[in-house]
Every structure is written in C-alpha cells, then in structure tokens.
Amino acid sequence: MAQLTYLEAIREGLRAEMRRDPRVFVLGEDIGVYGGAFKITEGFLDEFGPWRVIDAPLAETANVGAGIGAAVMGMRPVVEMQFADFVTDAFTQVVNMAAKYHWRTRMPLPLVLRMPYGGDVKGGPFHSQCMEAWFAHTPGLKVVAPAFAEDAKGLLVAAIRDPNPVMYFEHKHLYRFRREEVPDGEYATPIGRARLVREGTALSVISYGWMLHKCLEAAGLAAADGIAAEVLDLRTLAPLDRDAILTSVRKTGKALIVHEASRTGGIGGEIAALIAEEAFDSLDGPVIRLASEDTPVPHNTGLEAAFQPTVAEIADAMHRLAAY
Amino acid sequence: MPADKRPATVKSKRESPRSEERAGRLPADRLLEMLYFMRLQRAVEDRGVKLYYQGRIPGAYFTGWGHEAIVVGAAAALAPDDLLAPMHRDLAAYIMRGITVGEVFAQFLDREGGPTRGRDGNVHMGDPRRGILPFISHMAASVPVAAGMALACRQRGEARVVLTFFGDGATSTGAWHEGVNFAAVFRLPVVLVLENNQYAYSTPLDRQTAAQAFVDKAAGYGIPGVAVDGNDVLAVHEAAAAAVVRARDGAGPTLIECRTLRVRGHSEADKFSYVPKALLEEWAARDPIVAFEERLRAWGVLSAEIDEAMQFRVAQDVEDGLAWAEASPEPDPATVTHGVYAEE
Numbered sequence: 001m002a003q004l005t006y007l008e009a010i011r012e013g014l015r016a017e018m019r020r021d022p023r024v025f026v027l028g029e030d031i032g033v034y035g036g037a038f039k040i041t042e043g044f045l046d047e048f049g050p051w052r053v054i055d056a057p058l059a060e061t062a063n064v065g066a067g068i069g070a071a072v073m074g075m076r077p078v079v080e081m082q083f084a085d086f087v088t089d090a091f092t093q094v095v096n097m098a099a100k101y102h103w104r105t106r107m108p109l110p111l112v113l114r115m116p117y118g119g120d121v122k123g124g125p126f127h128s129q130c131m132e133a134w135f136a137h138t139p140g141l142k143v144v145a146p147a148f149a150e151d152a153k154g155l156l157v158a159a160i161r162d163p164n165p166v167m168y169f170e171h172k173h174l175y176r177f178r179r180e181e182v183p184d185g186e187y188a189t190p191i192g193r194a195r196l197v198r199e200g201t202a203l204s205v206i207s208y209g210w211m212l213h214k215c216l217e218a219a220g221l222a223a224a225d226g227i228a229a230e231v232l233d234l235r236t237l238a239p240l241d242r243d244a245i246l247t248s249v250r251k252t253g254k255a256l257i258v259h260e261a262s263r264t265g266g267i268g269g270e271i272a273a274l275i276a277e278e279a280f281d282s283l284d285g286p287v288i289r290l291a292s293e294d295t296p297v298p299h300n301t302g303l304e305a306a307f308q309p310t311v312a313e314i315a316d317a318m319h320r321l322a323a324y
Numbered sequence: 325m326p327a328d329k330r331p332a333t334v335k336s337k338r339e340s341p342r343s344e345e346r347a348g349r350l351p352a353d354r355l356l357e358m359l360y361f362m363r364l365q366r367a368v369e370d371r372g373v374k375l376y377y378q379g380r381i382p383g384a385y386f387t388g389w390g391h392e393a394i395v396v397g398a399a400a401a402l403a404p405d406d407l408l409a410p411m412h413r414d415l416a417a418y419i420m421r422g423i424t425v426g427e428v429f430a431q432f433l434d435r436e437g438g439p440t441r442g443r444d445g446n447v448h449m450g451d452p453r454r455g456i457l458p459f460i461s462h463m464a465a466s467v468p469v470a471a472g473m474a475l476a477c478r479q480r481g482e483a484r485v486v487l488t489f490f491g492d493g494a495t496s497t498g499a500w501h502e503g504v505n506f507a508a509v510f511r512l513p514v515v516l517v518l519e520n521n522q523y524a525y526s527t528p529l530d531r532q533t534a535a536q537a538f539v540d541k542a543a544g545y546g547i548p549g550v551a552v553d554g555n556d557v558l559a560v561h562e563a564a565a566a567a568v569v570r571a572r573d574g575a576g577p578t579l580i581e582c583r584t585l586r587v588r589g590h591s592e593a594d595k596f597s598y599v600p601k602a603l604l605e606e607w608a609a610r611d612p613i614v615a616f617e618e619r620l621r622a623w624g625v626l627s628a629e630i631d632e633a634m635q636f637r638v639a640q641d642v643e644d645g646l647a648w649a650e651a652s653p654e655p656d657p658a659t660v661t662h663g664v665y666a667e668e
Contacts, residue, residue, distance in 0.1 A: 025479065051478070051479045052479070054475075054510075056506070057502075057505060057506060057509055059502040059505065059506065061468055061498055061499050061502045061503070062468045062471065062499075062502035062503055062505065062506035063468075063506075064468075065465070065467070065468025065469045065471065065472055065499065065502070065503060065506075066468055066469070066471050066472030066475055066506055067472060068468075068469050068472055069457075069468070069469040069470060069471060069472020069473040069474070069475065069476065070472045070473070070475050070476040070479070071472075072452050072457060072469065072472070072473055072476075073472075073473050073476035073477070074476070075476045075479065077472075089498075092460075092462045092465055092499065093465065093468065093469075093499075096460050096461075096462055096465065097460055097462075097465055097469060100460070101458070102663060102664070102665065102666045103443055103663050103664055104440045104443050104444050104448075104449075104450075104458050105439075105440070105450070105451065105452055105458055106663060106666075107452045107453065107666070108666040109666070139664050140664050140665065142665070163665075163666035163667070164665050164666050239665075
C-alpha cells in the first residue's frame, strides 16, 4: 500500500495502463511538454513519446473527435479536458458521435474523457462546474466520479479497459486533498458499483465526489448526537447502482441525497424518483436532497460557500430526517 | 449582400487541366467500373425516390443526384485498406467500400438487414468493420473523427489513408475548422473532399463564406488546395489520387473542392424553388453520368454491347438488392433496449 494523493493515484493508474497496453495513449492541451495543467501527465512524454502523449491544439471538438476516430480504429485514447467545463465545446462529439456509436454499429468505442470538475478551487463559473448529469442523461455514455484515491486509480483503469465511452469525472478539490492508502499494482474498480463507506441504521446518505467527504464529516457529527448515518459512495453515476441504493434505503427507511451539482435536473432527482418508485413502502420520512443552488458557480469564497452544501447543512438535514 | 457577388461556378487559377488527355492512363475496365458505380448510385436513388413517394421509406430521403462524379472519382482513388468518412450524398462510395445494395435498401426501409438495423434511417449509416465511419446528421462532425482515424494509422505505422466527404455548408462549422486544423497540424493522412453543390439546404454560398472560393481556405491551414470540376469524374479522380499519394507519403492532408450543383432538393421534401431555373438547366445539361458516357463512347471504351450489359447489371443489382431488403425482417421491438452499451 502506497500513500498517494488522488492526483497521484490518477497518474499511477494512467501510467500503469499505458505501460500494460500499447493501444492506450493520452491526448489533450498542454499535457506533454508541460505535463498538464494539474501535472497529471508529468514525465509521460519522456516515457511514452510524442505519438502516445499528444500535445493537441486548443480545440475540444477536434481533440474529442480525434479520440473517437482513434477508438474506432481500436486504439484506447484517454482525452483530457483541461477543465471539464470545456467539454461544452465538444458536445456533439460526445453525445452524438461517441454515445450513439455502439448502438448504431455494434462496435466498441473505448474512449475515456478525463474531466477535471468541481468547485472549491477558486475557479468561478467556467472552471468549477459539475455537469455529470448532462452525460448521465445521455444513453450510451458511462459516467464515473471517484471520491477516494483508491477508486480514482481503479476506476480510471476500468474506464480505459471498458469498451464504451466513459466520462471520468475527477474532482479538482480532491487532487491534493490528502494522502490515502492506495493498493499497489494492477486492479480495476468495477464500473456500476457503489460502495458502502460507512454503515449505519438511522438513515442513508447517498453522495459522490467531494460532497461525499463532507457527508462523512457530517455523519461523524451526527454520530456524536446518536444518529447512525449510513453513507453510500455512488462512484458510478451511469449506469447507477440501483441495487445498492435500494438495499440501503430499505434498511434505514430514510434517504438524504447530497451532490455538488445544481439541484434542478441533477442526479439527485433521479435517485429520489428511483427510491419513490421502488422503495416507497420502506420509507419512514421524505427523501431529502441537498445540492448546490440553481445558479452558476460563484467565484467569491463567501458566495461559493453559500452556494454549495456545507457540512453543517448536511448534519442538520441528518437530524431533521432522523426525527421522523 | 448582392446576390450576384459570386458567379455560379467560381473560377480559380488552380483549376485542374481538362482530364481528357490523362484519361488514357486508366485502363478501360477501371473506367467502366467507375461508370458502373455512378449509374448504380443513380439507379438505387431513383428507385429510392419512387419508394419514398410510395410511402415505403419512412422519414426523409436524400439523394446525391449530380454528385456521382465526385463520389465515384474520389472513392476510386482509395486502396482496399483505406478508410472512408462519407456523408449523405455519397451512396456509391458506401457500396464501393463494401456495403451491399441490399443493405442500402434495408437501411432505407428501416429493416434489420440495414447497417444500423433500423436504429437510424436513410443514409445515416456506415460500417466500421468495412472501414466506413457511420455518418451523423451534424455536418462536418466526421471531419475530426476522420483525423483521429488517420492518427491511429500514423501511431501504428500503417500506410492507410482516410478520405472524408463534406458539403459547402459544413465548412462553416467549428467542427470542420477544428478537424482540418488538427489533421494539418499533425500532417495526418487525410483527404478532404468538399462537395460544393452551391446550396446547403436553401442557403446559398454567399451566406456560407466571404471567401472568393472555398479552396482558398486551404492556405489558412497550411495545406494545399485544389479546385476541380465536380461533374468531371476523371478530374476528381486525378485530384483525389494525387492527394491520396501525398497523404500516404506522410505529407499531410489536401483539400479538394469539387464544384457542382445539387440538382434536386436537399431532401425529397424540398422542392428547391430557391434555385434559379437557368442555373438548374445549365447544370442539368452537364449531367456527370451522361458526360462520362459520351467521353467513354468517343474513346471507344463504351461499346453498345458493353453499355447494354452494364445497364442490365445495374438494373439487376437494384432488383436483387431491393428483394433482399424486402425479405429482411423489421427489427424486433423487444430488442429496443439492447445494444446501448458494448459488453466486455
């Protein structure tokens, strides 16, 4: 077990797959000579050379399109969006060209888009967005969003090996958040499987990404007040691990969903509907959603704190829900 | 914006010489094969139009009427292992690269036997197994993907070329710019064939570009551009063959602007009243198939006997293909949720 940051775990997973499989290559802006805006691919150019570590033009449609073309040919491209926000410039390539490819042709499209996303990085409205729901709403795409370094490595490996386009949402605030134990060597974290991070009986907290850590902190506070919250890390947003969600909610009878993406049209609504449809008989209280406000992501620290769910708000929601 | 800003056919200094004297380099069987595919596209689409008006083709129906010289001339420049990223007026190219006439009709009829098995309609098809990228409705979206296909060839050291077709409207998109630029930056083996048919649906050229000619755009990407008569199959072929050689040699992409006129509507639902009658008449008199037939007859390549046999073969291929498609089942509604994801 190595002590790695989330960022180092991504780098390790990516490098291991590139060493293992000559079809795997990376393409993106400033990723070669410069090593990437976040230095994920530092040293890669020297190790793998310019045809596997491709410094690309500032052109997301070209870069994603080129990744698709290479995947069509049986390569295993990992295309980096410098910031996930910039994927809007490649939207047709992602949702029309890539997502519908297998359905139309019955051929694999092993493409990974690395999506550095999320706030609490002083990034403002164009460097902080959480747009995972757009892609989870698009049939044909897989969407993963690890919260821990171990899963950051394992899900990236799984994404690269997957025969489908995978949107790999890596949270920028978690890059250097802390060091965690990460297994050595080769492993893949299965896509489509949530993980129970904390067991409890009073209520189920369903979250992912940076908010998952806030939920764990809030669960610690609630535990001091005698509320045993169970915390489920979704890890994959498409396809959702419906069984894990329903199993937990049937056990606790209460559900709190927390995500950093804006509330309206977010993944939380889908999960709430799933629980209402499939576990209504088990519910002892309302399904509660905590999400960021329905505004663009503000730049100012105070505004952003007011925008996102806080640990105190999550703990408060746990108390409200436990009281039912 | 003055309507007469641009003549119907833009003249360019880089207009290629008449292909007449060079035609002798191609053996007679190659010339006749090109004529066969041009006739086959016209015949399949002619039958398609009839099926459409009979209400047997659901949705929209598109033809490449008048585009046959571009499609066949360019696609005939490819080697067996080369790759194709076509669009919606390139029917012969799909067939030349291995999709059968039966599969084409099955696609038109939304049957299981079509390349998309009823999941997509009309010419929105392809087959990566046969090196044909499936086309989507978003114009020029295939251009960056074609660049990526060429990138993979380059990465693996394969001497393969990717040829992609697009229209004049497509050149206005960001995808076209980004894709051409990407291919140029990495000197990828891509051949860029512009089918300038003067109208993007109803939109004329002066609403697509302020450039004097599309081919002038090539300079902005640091790649060569050549303009040819899109109704002269041998002129197109010569330009495409040179571009293919250049691409295969590692010299990067070439833009070929092929000038023609779309002599039918954008789709069969479009009565194209916005196209001036005189312009239509001018180009209709220059039908690429008729022009090629006349030349082949004049050269003694197309005898009456060969002509008759070829016409019989084309008609038979259409009948056989349609029969095959009609025997193909409708997709099973129970499979509607299948195939969204590829399995491991």
